Amino acid sequence: MNKIVTIILILFVSLPQQDSDNLKKLTGQYANPKNALEQDAQAALEKMQKAALKDGIQIRLVSGYRSFNRQREIWNRKYDKYTAQGLKPDAIFDKIVEYSTVPGTSRHHWGTDMDLIDGAVKVSGDVLVPDKYHGKGPFCKFKDWMENHATTYGFELVYTMSEQRTGFKYEPWHYSYVPLSRKRYNDYLTQVDLLPFLRSQNIKGMDKISDARLKRYLEEHIKGVNPVLKNN
Numbered sequence: 001m002n003k004i005v006t007i008i009l010i011l012f013v014s015l016p017q018q019d020s021d022n023l024k025k026l027t028g029q030y031a032n033p034k035n036a037l038e039q040d041a042q043a044a045l046e047k048m049q050k051a052a053l054k055d056g057i058q059i060r061l062v063s064g065y066r067s068f069n070r071q072r073e074i075w076n077r078k079y080d081k082y083t084a085q086g087l088k089p090d091a092i093f094d095k096i097v098e099y100s101t102v103p104g105t106s107r108h109h110w111g112t113d114m115d116l117i118d119g120a121v122k123v124s125g126d127v128l129v130p131d132k133y134h135g136k137g138p139f140c141k142f143k144d145w146m147e148n149h150a151t152t153y154g155f156e157l158v159y160t161m162s163e164q165r166t167g168f169k170y171e172p173w174h175y176s177y178v179p180l181s182r183k184r185y186n187d188y189l190t191q192v193d194l195l196p197f198l199r200s201q202n203i204k205g206m207d208k209i210s211d212a213r214l215k216r217y218l219e220e221h222i223k224g225v226n227p228v229l230k231n232n
């Protein structure tokens with residue numbers, strides 16, 4: 001490559017990009033934030049729903065795509081709540097990431113991941129709790145069906161019960177459409193400079209959390225997924 005071109009390229013890649021471009025690259029968000037799911041994921045879900053219906057299960061999407069801004073609202077609200085209770089930033093961080101993601105790191109930003117229940121059964125209270133999927137819970141039939149059929153349609157559980165898995169707690173409702181999300185995951189980890197991004201997005205507490213703590217979150221939480229979601 002000629003020298004001038006090289007210099008121009010270096011200048012270009014080292015220029016600070018617009019926040020919105022960064023956001024798109026880092027979260028995989030698309031222009032239409034109202035898309036509940038990526039098109040292919042939506043089509044695969046519909047196929048699976050039709051098949052499940054024949055067995056009396058109405059697979060229902062509770063949560064699909066979630067925007068960065070929405071996740072930041074959730075995060076900042078929780079942060080304020082725990083601050084008011086007198087918790088220190090590190091403790092608040094650990095508490096929130098038991099179940100919620102740091103904005104910009106949610107797989108729900110990708111439009112490939114979704115929370116599912118069985119709409120055919122009556123339930124009371126919160127639906128996304130493990131007890132509903134186990135023992136005599138209302139979603140046991142759904143869970144059994146998914147264990148036998150989800151893979152056929154390209155879906156896999158992300159936060160499994162495996163003891164080898166680190167990070168987020170077990171979520172029997174959170175499925176990922178692997179043909180799309182596997183690439184997104186690998187791109188995310190190789191193309192993303194996560195720490196400076198998180199510190200520049202008005203996410204509460206990010207100026208007080210150490211690099212080491214954030215790197216541990218990346219290792220334990222972001223990479224703490226079902227191994228079938230990682231390999232090409």
Ligand SMILES: [Zn+2]
Pocket residue numbers: 063108114115173174
């Ligand atoms: Zn989820």
